[in-house]
Amino acid sequence: MQALKRFLHLSKQDRLLLFQAVLAMYLIRLSLALLSLRTVLRLTMTINWRCDQSLSADRIVRAVRSAARFVPGSSCLVQAFAAQALLVRHGYWPLLTIGVAKNECNQFGAHAWVVCENEVLIGSQQMANYTALLKLGS
Numbered sequence: 001m002q003a004l005k006r007f008l009h010l011s012k013q014d015r016l017l018l019f020q021a022v023l024a025m026y027l028i029r030l031s032l033a034l035l036s037l038r039t040v041l042r043l044t045m046t047i048n049w050r051c052d053q054s055l056s057a058d059r060i061v062r063a064v065r066s067a068a069r070f071v072p073g074s075s076c077l078v079q080a081f082a083a084q085a086l087l088v089r090h091g092y093w094p095l096l097t098i099g100v101a102k103n104e105c106n107q108f109g110a111h112a113w114v115v116c117e118n119e120v121l122i123g124s125q126q127m128a129n130y131t132a133l134l135k136l137g138s
Helices: 002-008 012-034 037-046 057-068 076-089
Strands: 095-102 108-116 119-122 131-137
Touching: 012 037, 012 057, 012 076, 037 076, 037 131, 057 076, 057 119, 076 095, 076 108, 076 119
Parallel strands: none
Antiparallel strands: 095 108, 095 131, 108 119
């Protein structure tokens, strides 16, 4: 109920942005289960989102992080793809990076983050432990 109250108190523009973030994350999550990374990147970059005016990158990232709470299985990769797609729609040139690392048990792990204008916008909390393996630009 609190989440609904907070949602209703958002501006019309923020509600639309949050809706777009949730929709993007669901579509990306489904696409990642069925398609290759390159195909998902192409699809996310061709979605014709409604974009009346440019928004700040921080505002877009906040919407993606908020949406992640409502999308089951919204991994760092799903969030990174959604952030990248929305950032591109608002005139930014983000770079999605996928990195790998070995843990103390010699098991591989992966992490995704988005960099835009030399700033890590999403995924920064763990990226220091990972070596960049693949960079996907818009």
